[in-house]
Amino acid sequence: MKTVLMVAEKPSLAQSIAKILSRGNMSSHKGLNGACSVHEYTGTFAGQPVRFKMTSVCGHVMTLDFLGKYNKWDKVDPAELFSQAPTEKKEANPKLNMVKFLQVEGRGCDYIVLWLDCDKEGENICFEVLDAVLPVMNKAHSNEKTVFRARFSSITDTDICNAMARLGEPDHNEALSVDARQELDLRIGCAFTRFQTKYFQGKYGDLDSSLISFGPCQTPTLGFCVERHDKIQSFKPETYWVLQAKVNTDKDKSLLLDWDRVRVFDREIAQMFLNMTKLEKEAQVETTSKKEKAKQRPLALNTVEMLRVASSALGMGPQHAMQTAERLYTQGYISYPRTETTHYPENFDLKGSLRQQANHPYWADTVKRLLSEGINRPRKGHDAGDHPPITPMRSATEAELGGDAWRLYEYITRHFIATVSHDCKYLQSTISFRIGPELFTCSGKTVISPGFTEIMPWQSVPLEESLPTCQRGDTFAVGEVKMLEKQTSPPDYLTEAELITLMEKHGIGTDASIPVHINNICQRNYVTVESGRRLKPTNLGIVLVHGYYKIAATGKPLSRCGKCHRFMKYIQAKPSRLHCSHCDETYTLPQNGTIKLYKELRCPLDDFELVLWSSGSRGKSYPLCPYCYNHPPFRDMKKGMGCNECTHPTCQHSLSMLGIGQCVECESGVLVLDPTSGPKWKVACNKCNVVAHCFENAHRVRVSSDTCNTCEAALLDVDFNKAKSPLPGDETQHTGCVFCDPIFQELVELKHAASCHPMHRGGPGRRQGRGRGRGRRPPGKPNPKRPKDKMSALAAYFV
DNA sequence: GCAAGGTC
Numbered sequence: 001m002k003t004v005l006m007v008a009e010k011p012s013l014a015q016s017i018a019k020i021l022s023r024g025n026m027s028s029h030k031g032l033n034g035a036c037s038v039h040e041y042t043g044t045f046a047g048q049p050v051r052f053k054m055t056s057v058c059g060h061v062m063t064l065d066f067l068g069k070y071n072k073w074d075k076v077d078p079a080e081l082f083s084q085a086p087t088e089k090k091e092a093n094p095k096l097n098m099v100k101f102l103q104v105e106g107r108g109c110d111y112i113v114l115w116l117d118c119d120k121e122g123e124n125i126c127f128e129v130l131d132a133v134l135p136v137m138n139k140a141h142s143n144e145k146t147v148f149r150a151r152f153s154s155i156t157d158t159d160i161c162n163a164m165a166r167l168g169e170p171d172h173n174e175a176l177s178v179d180a181r182q183e184l185d186l187r188i189g190c191a192f193t194r195f196q197t198k199y200f201q202g203k204y205g206d207l208d209s210s211l212i213s214f215g216p217c218q219t220p221t222l223g224f225c226v227e228r229h230d231k232i233q234s235f236k237p238e239t240y241w242v243l244q245a246k247v248n249t250d251k252d253k254s255l256l257l258d259w260d261r262v263r264v265f266d267r268e269i270a271q272m273f274l275n276m277t278k279l280e281k282e283a284q285v286e287t288t289s290k291k292e293k294a295k296q297r298p299l300a301l302n303t304v305e306m307l308r309v310a311s312s313a314l315g316m317g318p319q320h321a322m323q324t325a326e327r328l329y330t331q332g333y334i335s336y337p338r339t340e341t342t343h344y345p346e347n348f349d350l351k352g353s354l355r356q357q358a359n360h361p362y363w364a365d366t367v368k369r370l371l372s373e374g375i376n377r378p379r380k381g382h383d384a385g386d387h388p389p390i391t392p393m394r395s396a397t398e399a400e401l402g403g404d405a406w407r408l409y410e411y412i413t414r415h416f417i418a419t420v421s422h423d424c425k426y427l428q429s430t431i432s433f434r435i436g437p438e439l440f441t442c443s444g445k446t447v448i449s450p451g452f453t454e455i456m457p458w459q460s461v462p463l464e465e466s467l468p469t470c471q472r473g474d475t476f477a478v479g480e481v482k483m484l485e486k487q488t489s490p491p492d493y494l495t496e497a498e499l500i501t502l503m504e505k506h507g508i509g510t511d512a513s514i515p516v517h518i519n520n521i522c523q524r525n526y527v528t529v530e531s532g533r534r535l536k537p538t539n540l541g542i543v544l545v546h547g548y549y550k551i552a553a554t555g556k557p558l559s560r561c562g563k564c565h566r567f568m569k570y571i572q573a574k575p576s577r578l579h580c581s582h583c584d585e586t587y588t589l590p591q592n593g594t595i596k597l598y599k600e601l602r603c604p605l606d607d608f609e610l611v612l613w614s615s616g617s618r619g620k621s622y623p624l625c626p627y628c629y630n631h632p633p634f635r636d637m638k639k640g641m642g643c644n645e646c647t648h649p650t651c652q653h654s655l656s657m658l659g660i661g662q663c664v665e666c667e668s669g670v671l672v673l674d675p676t677s678g679p680k681w682k683v684a685c686n687k688c689n690v691v692a693h694c695f696e697n698a699h700r701v702r703v704s705s706d707t708c709n710t711c712e713a714a715l716l717d718v719d720f721n722k723a724k725s726p727l728p729g730d731e732t733q734h735t736g737c738v739f740c741d742p743i744f745q746e747l748v749e750l751k752h753a754a755s756c757h758p759m760h761r762g763g764p765g766r767r768q769g770r771g772r773g774r775g776r777r778p779p780g781k782p783n784p785k786r787p788k789d790k791m792s793a794l795a796a797y798f799v
Numbered sequence: 800g801c802a803a804g805g806t807c
Contacts, residue, residue: 010806035807059805121805189802215802513804
């Protein structure tokens with residue numbers, strides 16, 4: 001009988017998957033490393049009876065590192081780590097003996113099915129497993145396929161069985177992208193950390209950290225904290241004024257009203273409003289409203305939400321909370337605590353989990369009532385396809401767990417019960433009053449049914465004094481109207497919970513690594529944890545981040561130098577220029593516009609990457625070669641010319657290829673197609689500021705090598721999408737002369753570029769110069785001339 | 800002494 005080896009990402013998953021596939025009919029034993037188990041059962045595979053062996057790794061098998069000799073801080077230049085120091089793959093955790101374990105289990109197997117997590121890291125681990133196992137597996141007969149990848153999005157019967165029925169192949173490109181990330185993380189992290197550490201050591205006497213680390217996750221994490229610090233520092237408080245009114249509702253009761261204008265920033269204006277209202281004796285009811293509102297029950301719990309609450313409500317740092325959750329998990333009190341999913345799987349036994357809590361001393365009543373009256377359907381959350389949400393797995397008491405473990409368990413359990421409870425319903429009453437010309441409002445909430453807030457009392461709608469019953473037109477005596485002077489206040493330092501939210505939003509780290517990064521910036525003394533678990537950056541943290549901002553501002557890499565093929569820095573400050581630090585050369589650029597990289601296209605003459613100059617959306621733009629712009633390549637070119645004036649005979653960006661015909665206004669210019677302007681296509685003069693807008697929404701416009709029989713201008717070849725074509729009939733394509741073709745007449749409009757100086761404008765119909773056409777065409781191509789009565793013809797076409 | 804990712 002043949003054997004199928006199956007490998008999951010971690011032991012717990014191997015067990016769950018094997019249980020599903022074997023329908024609980026399997027035999028299990030521990031592997032040689034003591035961490036992984038092997039679950040065996042028989043079944044059918046590829047139409048034959050087989051023995052299945054389901055096991056797992058423990059995350060990554062391999063890790064990337066530099067060769068040992070590069071670990072000597074004093075002997076190796078950090079720059080070497082960055083660019084050339086060789087790396088090697090090592091076993092990630094030598095104690096686990098993972099490669100040997102996989103080989104022992106894989107020896108003599110005929111097929112392998114990879115059940116690694118369905119994300120990039122999982123795809124990468126697939127190939128780590130294959131590297132270890134393929135050499136010891138039985139060789140395939142002929143071309144039979146032996147390697148399979150199972151793709152699943154949740155650990156449910158249907159999903160796992162479907163995955164088994166539709167096996168695919170591992171994705172090598174995804175795995176390679178992880179290899180690339182690993183190498184970048186390693187090189188950037190190690191090179192910059194060593195460089196920074198050595199650079200700062202001894203330079204600053206008050207430096208209070210022996211290791212100044214840098215990393216693609218920890219540095220942005222610190223960045224968020226310093227960003228908030230900067231906001232606090234640059235905050236300028238403003239004084240504002242508020243009117244506050246009191247009305248008497250009963251003999252000894254009064255009601256505080258909020259001003260509908262909220263606040264004003266001008267004292268005299270506030271005083272004016274006060275004068276208009278303070279002498280009024282009565283407040284008249286304008287409107288009353290009562291609305292039933294609901295406060296939604298929470299979504300099922302995932303890791304980041306647990307960490308947020310642990311920090312903000314329980315005062316437990318993420319690292320500590322995660323360790324505590326980990327322990328609760330291994331002791332069987334809660335489900336797997338690392339998950340992004342907030343949606344219970346379809347077959348999740350909600351009632352079963354609830355029943356376990358039915359005799360708990362703290363919440364038995366709530367649970368029993370839910371069980372007898374029926375639970376509420378949980379809200380639809382997000383299924384990330386990793387693990388079910390975090391839930392209690394069995395009942396536990398405070399005495400049993402104690403301390404933080406109990407507090408975290410209690411929260412997880414209350415949260416779980418809340419997800420199957422009803423929403424909290426309350427009545428929001430609002431009364432709007434008029435005092436003189438000004439409107440004031442008061443509103444109050446009264447709970448209709450507490451729903452989930454009974455089990456999460458900290459979420460309760462606060463008790464408020466009930467509002468008087470009244471209707472439009474009723475009047476109340478005004479107690480007083482007064483003006484309060486207040487000041488806007490700066491934001492406070494970031495709370496850990498806010499930081500977690502920011503990291504999640506910007507994709508910094510993962511559910512499993514977010515606590516590690518936050519811990520890192522604390523340990524490195526970049527931030528300190530203040531009361532309320534707010535993160536206050538230290539001087540060191542602030543100086544580092546401000547330094548990075550400065551480095552980034554002094555010139556960012558834009559395009560590659562044609563000589564050394566390294567990136568040149570773009571210096572935006574005038575005169576804007578490109579600088580190649582390796583060749584120590586500076587290239588000036590056109591001023592007063594924006595410069596972008598032009599699709600990484602290169603000049604055929606010197607291999608410099610082209611950049612695109614643009615004067616804005618209403619102006620013109622053209623590509624240029626930084627080298628040619630400073631060193632004209634042909635005798636008929638001058639310094640400061642872009643590709644739209646370049647006479648290269650065959651380059652696709654040159655005047656020769658994109659020029660159409662002589663400018664309609666100036667003497668020496670040529671109208672050149674701006675190939676980057678679509679879908680609002682433009683043809684612009686390469687000397688003056690004439691711009692023709694044409695063929696809007698065409699998806700392609702090309703300059704043809706054919707010329708107009710009448711005026712010898714180059715023909716344009718224009719393609720429209722079917723839905724947007726303005727061409728007659730159902731045509732989507734047309735070739736013709738912009739000057740002479742009657743169909744194109746309608747589609748061309750002449751303008752002047754927005755940002756050019758008016759002094760440079762030529763008046764239409766002034767002169768008639770020598771025909772020049774499309775610049776210097778390749779030999780053999782006709783040299784188009786300007787039509788004799790061109791200006792009169794254009795008067796009809798343009799404008 | 801360093802990174803980030805996975806997990807135990």
